[in-house]
């Protein structure tokens with residue numbers, strides 16, 4: 365049976381198709397990666413007063429929810445901004461499928477002291493549906509997609525695996 369597609373998988377799909385293949389197929393190297401550790405430190409030291417990490421169905425893991433139904437996703441930089449935005453749109457999409465509407469999202473960049481407001485449009489919904497079809501096709505293949513060198517590779521947890 366197919367595993368559910370989580371928000372992290374959507375994020376990785378946007379960043380690198382090979383990365384989402386590794387992650388879905390349970391090859392995880394995140395714990396030792398310096399960038400992941402920086403992310404954890406930000407997580408532990410920001411927004412301390414909020415209820416954090418609200419997990420729904422193991423599919424979405426919302427960083428925190430503030431009043432008036434705003435879901436927050438915290439990122440350390442804007443480098444892969446589009447992926448962070450899509451991750452929170454996926455949360456809004458997933459909750460809408462469950463009948464939860466009239467909520468919105470925010471991506472927070474505490475290090476930059478900035479936030480971006482996110483709404484889910486009809487176009488986003490159809491993009492997410494197409495993305496889910498493509499993502500499932502990729503992760504169910506026996507091998508990961510071919511390596512395409514990118515700027516972000518040097519900071520990726522899977523660098524050593526891709527570049528041995």
Ligand code: SF4
Pocket residue numbers: 379380381382383511512513514516517518520521522523526
């Ligand atoms: S090292 Fe590069 S190609 Fe490999 S998973 Fe990471 S981002 Fe993708």
